Amino acid sequence: MKALEEKITREGTVLSADILKVGNFLNQQLDVPFLMEMGREIARLYEGEGVTKILTIEASGIAIATAAAVHMQVPVVFAKKSRASTQTGGMYTASVxxxxxxxxxxxxxxxxxxxxxxxxxxxxxxxxxxxxLCGLLSIVKQSGAHLCGCAIAIEKAFQGGGDKLRAEGVRIDSLACIASMSPTDGIVYR
Amino acid sequence: MKALEEKITREGTVLSADILKVGNFLNQQLDVPFLMEMGREIARLYEGEGVTKILTIEASGIAIATAAAVHMQVPVVFAKKSRASTQTGGMYTASVxxxxxxxxxxxxxxxxxxxxxxxxxxxxxxxxxxxxLCGLLSIVKQSGAHLCGCAIAIEKAFQGGGDKLRAEGVRIDSLACIASMSPTDGIVYR
Structure with a gap:
């Protein structure tokens, strides 16, 4: 998604060869109109797949999952990272x-x-x-649900998680896929 | 908001005189089309107030804040409950x-x-x-920003937080306001 690549380059900060900061539009401050465009693209990618539900994980996944759900008209479920006193009954859990x-x-x-x-x-x-993502995939497996695929806002391809899962047959769509980055040379997209 | 009261009564569970479980549409599973209706109502309540930004707190506040932001076309900022390695610079903090x-x-x-x-x-x-909410109000005060008001999905009025803040002059709009509740007698709205 060209618009996302441009936004990352314009508004993101490469703190190190590993760490990209996009807290000003994706992680803590949310550019909601732009998130809705990302949600529209995810809905387009999974059109006709019969998706019944979106699964994400708190906290940063919730906003983009909600944006996609608006376009797909399905519910969102998010995995929590701690158990609240209002939670009762059986739980799927995965260590992350x-x-x-x-x-x-x-x-x-x-x-x-x-x-x-x-x-x-x-x-x-x-x-x-x-x-x-592996934690969420474990939860999907435990539930017996069908996995349509995984939509990611930003993949840092050089850290290898995405290609490892693709090699296992998991469908992964990244709206922006970073091949390499550095504070001095900037970001190279794949 | 009548539709929310009806949804709470229909889909929520009163676990005790204090604890209401609405995890199946508001807290962990998100009924996004319904959240968008709640967001539309919040946007209506604050029309003409010149809101520039929505402030919420992770994790459960993010989805409804996002839904309201879609209608109001403003960004969302959410307070985090822990500091990530990507966070740099000065921080507003409040103990909650x-x-x-x-x-x-x-x-x-x-x-x-x-x-x-x-x-x-x-x-x-x-x-x-x-x-x-008091934590968020402290952060607003630290920032020097103008507070337009607080929009809440569900107020448990019998626990007193809302009326205490109203008495201090804070504008609070609750889409559903519960006067009392019990597992046997159900929910009474104010």
Whole structure:
């Protein structure tokens, strides 16, 4: 998605060879009209796939998943990273290591929210090593639902998570795919 | 908002006199088409107020804030509950006690995302004791921005946070306002 690549180049900051900061439009400040354009593109990519539900993970995935859901007219379920006192019943869980926060947490989805009849689209803001996405894929497997694919806002291809999953047969669509980046030389897209 | 009251009564579960579970459409599974109707109502309530930005807090506030932002065509900023490695520069912070999770955390917003020129609308899914909202109000005060008001999906009025803030002169609009509730007798709206 050319408009996203241009926006990353214009408004993002490459902090290091690994870390891209896009908190001013995608991660903490949300450019909602632009997110709606990204959601429209995701809806176009998965048109005709019979998606019944979008699965994402808190917190940064929620806004883009919501934007896509507006266009696809389906519900969103997000995995939580901790269990609230209002949560009861059986849970699907998957252990996820966060390279950003340097910790490991359980991604949690109530069993009642996903079923074997669902056709799921996974959405997340970033795909780097693939840790969060692998956690969501484990939850999809536990639920018995059909996986239509994964739509990612920004893939950092040089960290390998996306291509590893593609080699396993998972459909992954990244709206922007970064081949390499550096604070001095900027971003090269794939 | 009558449609929300009816939805809570139909799809929510009163777990105790204090705890209402609406995870199947508002908190973890998101009924996005319905959230868009809630967002439309919030946009109507704040029409003409010159809102420049919506401020919310992760994670449950993000979806409804996004829905309102679609109608109002403004950005959303959400307070984070932990600091990521990509966050740099000065931060507004406020200590918040979560009655749901039984812990205390810092709500964090980068200083660069709010300015004294902003006219802010605060949005959250629940208002009970008002702890999260007071944290956001502290952040608004630190930023010097103008507060237009607070739009809440569900206020549990019997827990007092909303009326305490109204008495201090804060504008609060709740789409559904619960006077009392119990697992046996159901929900009484105000």
């Amino acid at each position: 290591h966060s390279f950003t926060h340097g910790n490991t947490y359980d991604a949690i989805v109530p069993e009642s929210m996903l079923s074997a009849d669902d056709r799921l689209l996974l959405i997340d803001d970033f795909l780097a090593h693939g840790a969060a | 006690h979560s009655f749901t999770h039984g812990n205390t955390y810092d709500a964090i917003v980068p200083e660069s995302m709010l300015s004294a020129d902003d006219r802010l609308l605060l949005i959250d899914d629940f208002l009970a004791h008002g702890a999260a």
